[in-house]
Amino acid sequence: MEQNEVILSVRDLEVQFTLRGQTLTAIRGISLDLLRGESLAIVGESGSGKSVFTKSFMGMLDNNGHVSGGSILYKGQDLAKYTSSAEWRKIRGHEIAMVFQDPMTSLNPLKTVGRQIQEAVELHQGLKGRAARQKTIEYLTDVGIPAPEKRYRQYPHEFSGGMRQRAVIATAMACNPEILICDEPTTALDVTIQAQIIELLRDMQKKYHLTIIYITHDLGVVAKVADRVAVMYAGDIIEIGTSYEIFYHARHPYTWALLSSLPQLGVKGEPLFSIQGTPPNLFKAIEGDAFAPRNPYALKIDYLIRPPYFELSPTHKVRSWLEDPRAPETAPPDTVQRMMARGREAADRV
Amino acid sequence: MLKYIGKRLLQSLLTLFIIVNVVFFLMRLMPEEGYFGEEYDKMEPAQIEAALEAMGLRDPIPVQLVRYYHQLLHFDFGKSITVRPKVNISRIIQQKAPYSIRFGLASVLLSLVVGIPMGTIMALKKGKAADKIGNGYIVIINAVPAAVYYLFIQLYGSGMFNLDILYNERKAISALLPIISMSLGGTASYAMWTRRYVVDQLNKDYVKFARAKGLSERKITFGHMLRNALVPMAQNLPANILLTISGSIYIESLYSIPGMGNLLLSAISRQDNPLVQALVLIYSSLGIFGLLLGDLLMVVCDPRIKLVRGNEALT
Numbered sequence: 193m194e195q196n197e198v199i200l201s202v203r204d205l206e207v208q209f210t211l212r213g214q215t216l217t218a219i220r221g222i223s224l225d226l227l228r229g230e231s232l233a234i235v236g237e238s239g240s241g242k243s244v245f246t247k248s249f250m251g252m253l254d255n256n257g258h259v260s261g262g263s264i265l266y267k268g269q270d271l272a273k274y275t276s277s278a279e280w281r282k283i284r285g286h287e288i289a290m291v292f293q294d295p296m297t298s299l300n301p302l303k304t305v306g307r308q309i310q311e312a313v314e315l316h317q318g319l320k321g322r323a324a325r326q327k328t329i330e331y332l333t334d335v336g337i338p339a340p341e342k343r344y345r346q347y348p349h350e351f352s353g354g355m356r357q358r359a360v361i362a363t364a365m366a367c368n369p370e371i372l373i374c375d376e377p378t379t380a381l382d383v384t385i386q387a388q389i390i391e392l393l394r395d396m397q398k399k400y401h402l403t404i405i406y407i408t409h410d411l412g413v414v415a416k417v418a419d420r421v422a423v424m425y426a427g428d429i430i431e432i433g434t435s436y437e438i439f440y441h442a443r444h445p446y447t448w449a450l451l452s453s454l455p456q457l458g459v460k461g462e463p464l465f466s467i468q469g470t471p472p473n474l475f476k477a478i479e480g481d482a483f484a485p486r487n488p489y490a491l492k493i494d495y496l497i498r499p500p501y502f503e504l505s506p507t508h509k510v511r512s513w514l515e516d517p518r519a520p521e522t523a524p525p526d527t528v529q530r531m532m533a534r535g536r537e538a539a540d541r542v
Numbered sequence: 543m544l545k546y547i548g549k550r551l552l553q554s555l556l557t558l559f560i561i562v563n564v565v566f567f568l569m570r571l572m573p574e575e576g577y578f579g580e581e582y583d584k585m586e587p588a589q590i591e592a593a594l595e596a597m598g599l600r601d602p603i604p605v606q607l608v609r610y611y612h613q614l615l616h617f618d619f620g621k622s623i624t625v626r627p628k629v630n631i632s633r634i635i636q637q638k639a640p641y642s643i644r645f646g647l648a649s650v651l652l653s654l655v656v657g658i659p660m661g662t663i664m665a666l667k668k669g670k671a672a673d674k675i676g677n678g679y680i681v682i683i684n685a686v687p688a689a690v691y692y693l694f695i696q697l698y699g700s701g702m703f704n705l706d707i708l709y710n711e712r713k714a715i716s717a718l719l720p721i722i723s724m725s726l727g728g729t730a731s732y733a734m735w736t737r738r739y740v741v742d743q744l745n746k747d748y749v750k751f752a753r754a755k756g757l758s759e760r761k762i763t764f765g766h767m768l769r770n771a772l773v774p775m776a777q778n779l780p781a782n783i784l785l786t787i788s789g790s791i792y793i794e795s796l797y798s799i800p801g802m803g804n805l806l807l808s809a810i811s812r813q814d815n816p817l818v819q820a821l822v823l824i825y826s827s828l829g830i831f832g833l834l835l836g837d838l839l840m841v842v843c844d845p846r847i848k849l850v851r852g853n854e855a856l857t
Contacts, residue, residue: 277759283756284753285754285755285756286756289754289755290754294747297747298747298748299748299751300752300770301748301844301845301846302773303766303769311752311765312755316756347846349846360751363755367755
């Protein structure tokens with residue numbers, strides 16, 4: 193993150209879905225600047241809109257969803273205005289590529305893995321025939337698949353889960369993208385394989401100068417890979433900052449709650465912390481802070497007016513009334529405080 | 543893979559063996575007048591007995607069985623009795639089958655060529671006008687008795703386009719209406735299944751991933767989805783093609799095509815025992831062979847099938 197060049201700029205993005213005649217607002221006005229070369233992690237519970245948010249950069253929303261407001265600026269183009277698949281095809285793969293959650297289903301079972309990667313090579317690098325095949329084998333080698341010549345001719349069912357995810361990553365790399373979106377890239381894998389895949393993604397990022405967005409609810413992954421972390425709740429980014437800021441200086445009660453649910457923080461013999469209540473109904477307009485009903489620190493104003501962003505540092509923003517000068521002093525829960533303090537000490541020692 | 547094919551082959555042979563025997567024993571249960579035709583009423587019991595003995599039907603069952611196997615191995619199905627008296631059954635079939643096969647193949651081909659693209663388009667335009675029109679067609683074909691639209695096509699088709707009302711061997715164009723009529727049902731069912739299997743593929747992750755790669759919808763449809771969608775259909779295709787030999791009873795009589803369509807029915811109604819036996823054997827072995835080919839075709843189409851052992855289902 194040496195240079196702070198903005199590669200993708202999202203402004204007031206709103207995404208709506210129509211379900212059985214009702215309108216659901218999945219993304220409620222998000223603004224975000226993605227910096228070239230960084231790793232941004234987007235965390236949040238299921239249904240918070242993490243996937244929908246990033247899918248809107250590629251025109252990959254389900255048929256009943258559409259961008260209903262705001263803009264997505266990329267290389268001088270507003271992607272939010274794209275409608276036809278011909279327009280999107282200029283972005284998909286070549287500019288922004290994606291790695292899906294489940295490597296078991298991301299590959300076509302009836303085509304050899306080599307052919308599927310080669311498709312991307314042919315489409316995005318203009319290579320054909322033997323040259324394309326050669327390049328494909330290079331990518332297979334690149335992502336650490338042994339015996340690439342042999343693997344090229346094999347079908348997905350002959351690959352293990354980890355190897356398939358490597359093949360999926362090779363496909364994404366073959367598109368030669370600027371931005372890579374990894375939608376829960378390790379969730380479906382064994383723990384031991386998870387670390388390898390994360391390591392591979394970091395290598396690829398260095399080698400191909402990628403900007404990576406990780407979508408995950410695994411804070412362990414976040415800590416390993418992310419330069420910056422955006423915390424999403426109910427279709428909104430409620431806190432964003434550097435990894436250090438989010439893990440050791442978090443200010444939003446929802447971020448505290450997420451950190452408290454880390455199993456490492458649990459006390460042996462006691463039930464693991466969980467956030468009470470359920471996320472809000474996105475079919476209805478949300479008044480005030482969406483997290484207020486589940487928030488033990490909620491103020492009266494949280495139920496009435498949506499909090500603005502308060503800047504805690506040039507990189508750290510939080511959408512919470514607790515940061516207002518008029519709000520009472522609030523400290524995070526003890527366990528989180530202890531973890532943060534330990535983390536800060538460890539970080540200071542380095 | 544070879545092991546799978548070998549196993550599948552053995553299964554087919556076993557099935558065939560069972561059928562051959564079942565047919566043999568069923569035929570021994572049939573009324574004996576089926577071996578005589580018209581003359582039966584005029585014959586004395588002693589004459590009947592003598593004739594049956596001459597045909598070997600009074601021999602012990604094992605002896606008959608061995609003789610029956612021996613004949614089958616030489617493709618000797620015996621002679622017809624009532625339908626075409628004293629004519630070799632293999633000759634009857636040789637004369638009639640080519641007509642049925644020609645019409646059958648042409649109509650299966652037409653059904654495939656029309657039905658598969660139709661089903662694909664319906665799936666891609668799911669819920670839109672094209673899909674609704676297609677569904678309307680499928681419902682009509684399945685709900686309206688075939689005789690109604692067969693007659694309609696024969697009468698109005700020949701009138702409007704000035705075609706022959708009956709099939710004429712010397713005019714190739716006269717085959718058009720019967721082929722179209724025969725293909726309508728197949729078209730509807732291929733369209734229906736293609737639509738169903740393509741719709742299954744639409745939301746698969748690999749399709750989304752292919753889209754995220756930047757592939758065009760055309761490439762996704764033809765390069766990825768269609769093959770996955772057609773695999774489950776490949777299984778029935780060879781049997782469908784082989785069984786065209788049995789002909790279409792209704793179409794053949796409507797256009798007076800001298801095919802196989804009516805043969806089994808008239809053999810049964812006129813108690814032509816050897817002919818019934820031969821036809822049942824031929825149709826069932828073609829059915830078994832077709833299923834075998836279908837399974838082998840699946841092996842060719844789907845690389846995963848090599849891993850399937852025993853009765854495990856395809857996932």
